[in-house]
Amino acid sequence: MAKVHFIAIGGSVMHQLAIALKHKGYEVTGSDDEIFEPALSNLRQAGILPASIGWDAARIHTGIDAVILGMHAREDNPELIHARELQLKIYSFPEYIYQESKNKTRVAIGGSHGKTTTTAMIMHVLQENKRAFDYLVGAKLEGFAQSVNITDAPLIICEADEYPASAIEKRPKFHFLHPQIAVLTGIAWDHINVFPTYEIYKEQFAIFIRQMESGQVLIYNSADPELVNLVTATGGHLKLIPYAIPAHTIHHGITRVSFGEAATDLEVFGDHNLLNLHAAKLVCNELGISNEEFLAAIATFKGAAKRLELVARNEYSVIYRDFAHAPSKVKATMEATKQQFPDRKLVAVLELHTYSSLNAGFLAQYAGAMDAADVPVIFYSKHALEIKRMPDLAPELITQGFSRNDLRIFHEREKLEAFLAEQDYRNTNLLLMSSGTYDGLDFPSLKNLLDK
Template sequence: MTKVHFIAVGGSVMHQLAIALKNKGYQVTGSDDEIFEPALSNLRQADILPASTGWNADSITPDLDAVILGMHAREDNPELIKARELHLKIYSFPEYIYQESKNKTRVAIGGSHGKTTTTAMVMHALQLNHQAFDYLVGARLEGFAQSVNITDAPVIVCEADEYPASAIEKRPKFHFLHPQIAVLTGIAWDHINVFPTYDIYKEQFAIFIRQMEAGQVLIYNNTDEELVNLVTATGGHLKLIPYGLPAHTIRNGVTSVSFGDASANLEVFGDHNLLNLHAAKLVCNELGVSDAEFLAAIATFKGAAKRLELVAKDDHCVIYRDFAHAPSKVKATMEATKHQFPDRKLIAVLELHTYSSLNADFLEQYHGALDTADTAVVFYSKHALEIKRMPDLAPELIAQRFGRNDLHVFHNREKLEAFLAAQSYQDANLLLMSSGTYDGLDFSKLKALLPSNH
């Protein structure tokens, strides 16, 4: 029996891989110095929750076939030191995914934005067309028990992340997947803490393309000029399939998309989602799904969690919550909402929550990002700055960096709530964008803002 040990098993994707391998029949153990929900309950249910928290070198035995190292583990971890002493095989998460999928068709979906949604669309379409496949995706999706699945299926569909693989393997995760079919959705630098300059960031994608073997498939967004230049310069050895916006119409807030004679009404909207959908269709075509079969499936796709997630709606107002926080994503989400409801006012609230977005030097990347909104609001929490040990931000500086004199800036949640309660939502939509929680905003109470409740 294959024996695997996870160092830092409590990670959001790590614990999902641990469960997937246990389901496959492997003997799985793990350790961590802290495990939070939902990993805690998930691991307990799968009977692989460590008996105690903390690191224990005795857990590392010579009979282990693999040790999988999470991002949270450091170089001086006693279990890692012991594994090295015993010359065991040590893998980062993506390296191990590759080991498990050497004999499969590997699909890797990379790019600065749209990875999760594009991956989710491919998974949704393959599932409804009864194709067997494994997967790795960065969010919980409706219809899938977990976010990682490893079986004996002939195909694996992976969301391919450009962040470093582990504490001892600083190269980006997507460099280890070696796909036969790849998607690149676009390049927009938004990780100043990981990639100090745009050129370093861009080079990671160049390496990804160069590493692919001759004749393999690269599906790329040809509406992204930077990406087109990169693919032209480095992808000559590949089968290149460009994609752009598919033919579509919008009627009464519903988008219909068509390929050839086949068409479908969608539950998602926005140019960014139409681009994601086109990429997903091309992947599915490569895996034997026809345009008509793809469209029949995608008509029931509701979106990935926290991507333009519906909070509340009536006939005059829709309230959305979106995970967007990087400048390019903020722009795309707002333009989509405005485009879908051109006759409605747009009230947009962006929380600065990530290391990059709270960095005064990086803030200039947001210049013009909120221009689409009729009323634009930026919120940041003093608490988030303290945790990240970053200097305070002046509201005037934020307004200047965004290039809007009429920007409303709040760092107190109660004041933000009072401001939102004072707005008129008759023929207006509210869009809240953040990877955080607005210092504990109760989203369920936002329904009270709808005009039908007044």
């Protein structure tokens, strides 16, 4: 029985991998200096919650086969130091995923946007077609108990993140997955705390392409000229398959997509989701699933959590919650909502929550991102700035960055709630975009806005 120890087991994805390995029959231990819900309850239920909180070098011994190091751990972590002293095998999360999937067909979905939804679409179709597969995805998906699963299945589907792998391995996570089939959804500068220039950021995708072995499959978004140039320059050794927005119609708020003679109505919408769907279809085709089988399955796909997630609706209004935070994601999500409901007013609320979005030097990247909104609203929390040890953000800098003088800007949740309560939602949609929580906004209660 393999013995695996997790340093920083409480991470949102780390604890899911720990549980998956426990289910596989491994002996799993772990540590962390803080563990929050839902990881706390999930680990307790799996029987691998650490007996005490904090780091302890005594947990590390020569009987451990692998140490998996989470992003939360630092280089001076006493358990990491002792593991190095004992010359144990130390892996970042993606490095270990590769170790577990060396003998599998590996599919990796990378890019600056659309990774989670594209991955989720592929997983949904494979499950509907009774295929056995492992997976790694960055969101809770309907029909899947966990966000990570490692078994003896011959196939693994991975959302491929470009963020650094661990405290001691600064290279992007997706450089360690070595897929035989890959998707790149597009390139739009993000994570400026890690990649201070666009050129450095773009180079990570070039490395990813160059690392793929000759003849392997790269499915790429042909609607992104920057990505097309990169693939043309670096991907000549690969089987290249471009994709674009497929043929579709929108009627009474329902999108219908077709590939040849096969067609189906969808529960998701927007050009960005149609691009994601086309990429997912091409992956599934490579895995032996026909267009007809794909469309029959994708018809029941409801989307990933917080990706145009329905909060409430009535006959004249809809409230959506979305994870969009980077400029390209914000623009795509808003345009999708406006395109699907062209005759409705759009109240759009974006929370600046990430390091990039709260950085005054990055705000110019948002120019035009909120143009589709009839009522554009920006929220940022002073608490988020304090946690990230960043200076206060002047409202005039936000206005200038977004190039809209009619922005409504709030930094107190109560004032944002009051503003939303004042709006008339007849023939109006509300879209809330954030990777955070608006400083504790009660999303289920928002349905009361439609009762007026």
